[in-house]
Amino acid sequence: MTWTLLDRCCEKCTHSLENPCPDYIECRLSGPLCHDDERCRELRRRRLEELRYGEKGAKIKVPMASCTLAMGAEAVYRAVEDSVKKIGLEATVAISGCYGLDFIDPWLELAAKGMPTAIYANVKPSDVPRILEEYFVKRDVGGAFALKEKTGAAKGEDKVPLLSELGFWAKQYKWVSRNCGVVNPESLEEYVASGGYRGLSRAFKLGPEATIEEILKSGLRGRGGAGFPTGMKWRITRQQKATPKYVIANADEGDPGAFMNRLLAESDPFRIIEGLTIAGYAVGANQGYVFVRAEKPLMAKRLQKAVEEARRYGLLGKNILGSGFDFDIEVILSAGAFVCGEETAMIAAIEGKRAWPRQRPPYPAEKGLWGKPTAINNVETLAHAATIMAEGAEKFAAVGTEKTKGTKMFCVTGAVKRVGAYEVPIGTSIRTLVEELAGGPPEGVRVKAVQVGGPSGGCIPASLLDLPLDYETLQSAGAIMGSGGIVVIGDENCMVDVAKFFLTFTSAESCGKCIPCRVGLRVMWSILDKITRGEGTEEDLQVLRQLAETVRSASLCALGGTAPNPVLSTLRYFMDEYLAHIREKRCPALVCRALITYRIDEEKCIACGQCALNCPASAISKTEGGKYRIDESVCVKCGVCYAVCPVKAVYKVSGAG
Amino acid sequence: MVKVKIDGRVVEVEPGTTVLEAAEKAGVEIPRLCVVPGLYEGSSCRLCLVKTPTGRLFPSCNYRVYRDEEFLASTPDLWEMRRVNFELLLKFHRIECWACERKSSCSLVQLSKELLVDGIPVCSECPLPPSECLLLKGELCLGMIAQSGCNAECLVSGGECWGCRGPITREDVLERAFARYKELGFDVKDVVSKAEIYWNSAPGFATVKKVAERVAGRG
Numbered sequence: 001m002t003w004t005l006l007d008r009c010c011e012k013c014t015h016s017l018e019n020p021c022p023d024y025i026e027c028r029l030s031g032p033l034c035h036d037d038e039r040c041r042e043l044r045r046r047r048l049e050e051l052r053y054g055e056k057g058a059k060i061k062v063p064m065a066s067c068t069l070a071m072g073a074e075a076v077y078r079a080v081e082d083s084v085k086k087i088g089l090e091a092t093v094a095i096s097g098c099y100g101l102d103f104i105d106p107w108l109e110l111a112a113k114g115m116p117t118a119i120y121a122n123v124k125p126s127d128v129p130r131i132l133e134e135y136f137v138k139r140d141v142g143g144a145f146a147l148k149e150k151t152g153a154a155k156g157e158d159k160v161p162l163l164s165e166l167g168f169w170a171k172q173y174k175w176v177s178r179n180c181g182v183v184n185p186e187s188l189e190e191y192v193a194s195g196g197y198r199g200l201s202r203a204f205k206l207g208p209e210a211t212i213e214e215i216l217k218s219g220l221r222g223r224g225g226a227g228f229p230t231g232m233k234w235r236i237t238r239q240q241k242a243t244p245k246y247v248i249a250n251a252d253e254g255d256p257g258a259f260m261n262r263l264l265a266e267s268d269p270f271r272i273i274e275g276l277t278i279a280g281y282a283v284g285a286n287q288g289y290v291f292v293r294a295e296k297p298l299m300a301k302r303l304q305k306a307v308e309e310a311r312r313y314g315l316l317g318k319n320i321l322g323s324g325f326d327f328d329i330e331v332i333l334s335a336g337a338f339v340c341g342e343e344t345a346m347i348a349a350i351e352g353k354r355a356w357p358r359q360r361p362p363y364p365a366e367k368g369l370w371g372k373p374t375a376i377n378n379v380e381t382l383a384h385a386a387t388i389m390a391e392g393a394e395k396f397a398a399v400g401t402e403k404t405k406g407t408k409m410f411c412v413t414g415a416v417k418r419v420g421a422y423e424v425p426i427g428t429s430i431r432t433l434v435e436e437l438a439g440g441p442p443e444g445v446r447v448k449a450v451q452v453g454g455p456s457g458g459c460i461p462a463s464l465l466d467l468p469l470d471y472e473t474l475q476s477a478g479a480i481m482g483s484g485g486i487v488v489i490g491d492e493n494c495m496v497d498v499a500k501f502f503l504t505f506t507s508a509e510s511c512g513k514c515i516p517c518r519v520g521l522r523v524m525w526s527i528l529d530k531i532t533r534g535e536g537t538e539e540d541l542q543v544l545r546q547l548a549e550t551v552r553s554a555s556l557c558a559l560g561g562t563a564p565n566p567v568l569s570t571l572r573y574f575m576d577e578y579l580a581h582i583r584e585k586r587c588p589a590l591v592c593r594a595l596i597t598y599r600i601d602e603e604k605c606i607a608c609g610q611c612a613l614n615c616p617a618s619a620i621s622k623t624e625g626g627k628y629r630i631d632e633s634v635c636v637k638c639g640v641c642y643a644v645c646p647v648k649a650v651y652k653v654s655g656a657g
Numbered sequence: 658m659v660k661v662k663i664d665g666r667v668v669e670v671e672p673g674t675t676v677l678e679a680a681e682k683a684g685v686e687i688p689r690l691c692v693v694p695g696l697y698e699g700s701s702c703r704l705c706l707v708k709t710p711t712g713r714l715f716p717s718c719n720y721r722v723y724r725d726e727e728f729l730a731s732t733p734d735l736w737e738m739r740r741v742n743f744e745l746l747l748k749f750h751r752i753e754c755w756a757c758e759r760k761s762s763c764s765l766v767q768l769s770k771e772l773l774v775d776g777i778p779v780c781s782e783c784p785l786p787p788s789e790c791l792l793l794k795g796e797l798c799l800g801m802i803a804q805s806g807c808n809a810e811c812l813v814s815g816g817e818c819w820g821c822r823g824p825i826t827r828e829d830v831l832e833r834a835f836a837r838y839k840e841l842g843f844d845v846k847d848v849v850s851k852a853e854i855y856w857n858s859a860p861g862f863a864t865v866k867k868v869a870e871r872v873a874g875r876g
Contacts, residue, residue: 359700359719514701519745550741553714554703 002055004189005029005047006313009040017314022322024314025201028192051193053113054092058136060084061109063181065098065266066298067259072125073106079125080108083132091136097267099181100260100409100421101168104145110135116151118144119163168418168437173399175407176383177260177423180267185302188309191270197315199389203278204323211282212238215385218393219405224250224341224378225453225482226558227404227471230385233375236365237283240373245285248350248369248376249276251292251299252334252341255454256505258485260409260421261379265292265299268383269306273329275382277316278389280327283375287328291346294333304331338509342557343368343376345511356513357557378483380409399425404470408484412438415445415490424469431465434488445490449573453482455502456562458569459495478569480562494591495574496581499566500528506563517560520551524567531578532592534585541578545571586655593637596654600641602627604649611641611650662727663707676707676717676728687730688739688768690746692718702746704739704768708732740772747774752830754781755790755801755837770806776827778802778834779818782809791817792841797851801834802865820852826861828868835872845873 005028008015012035015021027033029048032040053059062068062077080093096109104121108131111117118141120131134140141147142156146163163169183190191197203211216231237245249272253261265272276288290307292300307329310316318326332350334340340349342357347369349355368374377385384406388396397405409423410433417439424433430450434440441447449459452469458479460467467473471481489498507521527544530536548564548571555561571578580586587595600611600620605627612620612628619634620641630641630650642650658669661679668683680687689705692698700716707717707728717730729735750765754777757763766781768774779800785791791798796817800809803820811818825831838848849869856862 356699359716361720513699514703515746516703516742519748520742523745523748546741547745550738550745554706554738554742556700556703556716 002050003043003047005044005051005193006189009043010035010037012037017317020314020319020322022201022204024321025192025197029195048193051190053111054094056090056092058089058091058112059110060091060093060132061096061111062093063098063105063107063109064095065185066262066296067100067102068098068106069298071102071105075125076106076108076123076128079128080132083129086129087132087137089132089136094184095186096183097180097185098263100177100263100267100411100423101418102420103418107145109148110144112136114151115139115154116141116157117148118160119146119148121145168420168422168439171428171432171436172423173407173425174423175396176271176380176387177264177268177409177421178387179271180263183268185267185269186305186309188270188306188313188315191268195390196270196386197274199386199391200274200277200281200315201321203281203389204321204325208238208282208284211278211389214393215282215388218388218396219400220381220384220388220396221404221471222378223380223384223408223484225480227481230377230381233365233377234279234282236363237285237373237375240366242372243284244287244372245283246369246372246374247276247279247283247285247288248343248346248374249288249290249379249382250341250343250346250376251290251303251379252346253293253296253379253483254336254338254341254509255456255483255485257413257451257487258411258454258483260411260484262296262299263421264379264383264409265296266302269302270310271383271386272303272379273306273310273316275377275384275386276329277310277320277327278385279375279377279382281323281325283373285375286326287330289350289369290329290331291334291340291350292331293336295336300331300333307331337511338506339511339557339559342559344557346376347374356511357559359556380483401427401468401470403472408469408481410469410484410486412486412488414451414486414488415441415447416488417442426470427468429466429468430460430486433469433486434465438488441488441490445492447488448491448493449489449495449498451479451487451489451498451502451566452485453480453562453565454485455505456480456559456565457482457485458565459489459498459573460569461573464573478565478572480565482562492589492591494532494587494589495570495577496528496532496587497589497591499570500525500532502566503528503563506559510559510563514554514556514560516551516554517556517563520547520555521560521563523547524551524564528567531581532587533594534581534592536578536582538579538582541571541582580655584655588654590652590654592654596637596652597632598630598635598637598639598642599651599653600628600630600645601649601651602629604647606647606649608646610644610646614640614644616640659722660725661722662725664728664730670722672723673721676715676720676722677705679722680707680717680728680730685730687717688743688771689718690764690768703742706735706738708735736772740774743768743772744774747776751833752776752778752827753833754778754805755783755792755834756787757781758787766805775804776825776830777805778825778830779805779807779809779812779820779822781805782807783812783818784809785812792838792843795842797843797847799848799852801837802831802848802852820855823859824852824856824861824865826864828864831865831868832872835869839872845869 108120108123140155144160212234220230221227339345340355345355345357364374400406404426411421422437447462503525510517512518552564617636619631623629663685666683670679687705691702700719705717707730769777798817799820800818804822
């Protein structure tokens with residue numbers, strides 16, 4: 001067994017699980033603290049170097065997170081193992097988390113002593129032997145995508161940019177996601193080596209009151225959507241007389257298009273475990289729960305593993321780091337209903353009941369799990385708390401806006417070139433995020449709107465892209481911060497259809513407990529459906545708005561309270577599209593099937609017959625002129641001809657014309 | 658004791674009392690459907706919502722008062738919200754008052770009168786139990802398709818309903834009503850011509866005729 005940083009360096013070390021040393025964490029990196037021995041210091045130095053370059057002086061990192069696995073990271077991993085054997089390389093093959101830059105998946109990171117650490121993007125298994133040979137044998141980094149640092153020793157180095165100089169990286173402020181893609185998510189040692197658990201040690205030195213004070217000073221607000229000051233939540237929970245108390249990490253990320261919690265938990269799970277431990281210490285809880293979606297199995301697995309590792313090294317359990325504080329965590333799998341992310345529904349689910357939300361007050365801070373005071377925080381919030389405790393409140397509060405400090409992770413998906421999760425200071429404009437970081441829309445597409453805050457957020461039109469991303473601004477624009485999902489909607493989308501899409505999701509996810517949400521959303525959906533079929537009236541719009549307002553204010557929980565947002569915001573910014581559907585029976589974006597007609601431009605048609613061959617309704621036939629024509633009375637508007645035409649002679653029209 | 662002010666009326670109650678109980682004590686009426694104290698307090702129906710002076714909404718059945726507080730229970734926007742909400746609830750209710758035993762003890766009927774919601778027929782107010790329905794005796798009564806709210810004056814005095822308050826326009830109710838007429842051996846055309854006496858120029862009559870034709874056409 002190799003010696004790891006988490007082990008005792010020599011017999012003089014007094015640390016043991018039974019009698020833990022309060023300086024254990026600090027001692028790992030800058031120790032030994034209790035005795036002075038050059039050999040023990042050397043042991044640490046050597047191990048840190050090993051973590052970086054592997055035990056054999058060469059290290060290959062393959063990212064293993066859901067996003068990279070989906071892009072074939074496992075095959076890349078196998079290819080790496082094979083070629084290492086084939087070339088006879090002396091190299092360590094390790095796994096890591098993901099940077100959140102989905103457009104470079106799967107990537108490889110190669111490191112060797114005396115070489116700049118290089119990242120290769122979009123690696124195919126077949127590329128692996130060549131890349132390994134170039135880097136390790138020819139010592140040429142010319143083909144890399146980006147470098148982490150420059151050493152001046154490798155070939156082709158001047159041609160490759162530094163990661164930190166690239167547009168999508170330079171504008172980011174890596175605070176909570178600093179370890180994502182950098183460390184091995186299954187190794188507590190690497191987390192500690194990267195500065196992990198310093199926050200918990202500091203919290204123990206400060207005491208619970210001062211820990212809450214520090215979080216309050218940082219200005220951290222809940223990153224799960226509502227933006228309640230985290231320190232305040234902890235203080236209220238702490239002040240409750242009832243015991244025992246509980247803390248819960250809300251890892252039930254359910255917004256389509258939002259994956260920052262998954263990314264954090266899969267790439268840096270120990271930070272969340274540390275954050276939850278700090279929360280437990282601050283509020284006076286001895287039991288914590290991580291409530292995680294069963295549909296995100298890797299996320300759950302990594303969190304479970306992190307809990308076990310932390311327990312093994314005494315960072316969970318009795319008398320953690322000699323502080324006298326006992327704390328343990330249980331990972332609970334959610335059954336996967338969207339409403340489980342609502343805190344009172346989550347509590348019901350953990351208690352083994354049907355996941356129904358209940359009316360607040362009383363808030364969970366007063367009466368939560370098993371009727372006891374409970375602090376529930378989002379995964380990102382907890383990770384922030386751990387980082388704040390390690391780095392200090394001032395550093396966190398240095399960025400952000402007047403009202404909201406710090407950074408937030410945003411997931412940008414939809415019509416952009418670089419889909420990914422980006423961490424930026426709060427108050428960054430939507431435009432910076434969409435255009436500079438995510439690279440703007442692909443060729444030939446214009447941004448029509450951005451949906452901020454997931455299915456319960458609002459559609460913000462392209463004209464308002466300069467709005468800063470913070471809780472209050474988004475709210476007044478009709479959207480919400482939510483968990484931070486941003487879906488960029490290109491001009492090929494119909495906004496009525498978009499609103500209907502989101503309502504399809506929320507009305508299906510309504511738990512059914514209260515009338516406005518259960519029935520109101522369904523009725524709203526059917527009105528939207530009527531409009532997309534061209535059967536809507538202007539009176540329908542009034543009813544729709546009235547229903548939306550009622551559902552928003554009368555619903556029991558935030559699901560119903562926010563679900564009308566896509567409708568209200570599209571009514572506010574895209575009224576012209578609604579009216580085109582109603583008055584002219586026209587879908588301006590040529591999406592709504594009932595309102596469009598497919599035609600063939602005989603000028604462009606090359607009579608290849610592909611359309612007629614593929615038409616499922618046999619609606620396309622040859623004209624006398626040898627070209628093809630669609631019989632509108634037979635056409636089922638499936639769009640196959642439009643998709644298969646090699647010269648784009650098939651076009652869509654809507655309304656009169 | 659704490660002081661609760663509801664719509665300007667002040668009552669003193671024990672701390673921990675719900676706003677709904679306080680309102681009852683103060684004589685302020687708040688509609689509700691789902692709360693059964695001690696059995697179900699899940700605030701599902703959302704009809705008993707009240708407002709704080711700052712505009713926050715709480716279900717009065719569930720919100721407990723621990724300090725002096727003020728609530729508004731009867732503002733126009735609250736009633737409008739209740740109406741929309743109630744209409745939503747009623748939307749999925751299979752209205753068949755002619756076959757229902759509850760009649761005047763039905764809270765849906767009572768609320769729909771208060772909130773002026775369409776769809777509840779005169780049958781809901783008829784003093785005759787379903788087993789003694791005039792239709793069973795072959796008398797053509799328009800109760801099933803006529804808007805309630807008259808306390809079924811004609812039926813109380815021994816006659817049949819002529820539909821003087823106008824037609825119901827909810828198609829699913831009309832549909833079931835006409836099917837019932839047919840089932841009992843009435844000609845749908847006769848029903849429509851009797852209705853024409855009062856409803857010829859009523860705005861909803863077109864819908865009635867449309868549904869009648871549809872049902873008659875089903876053979």
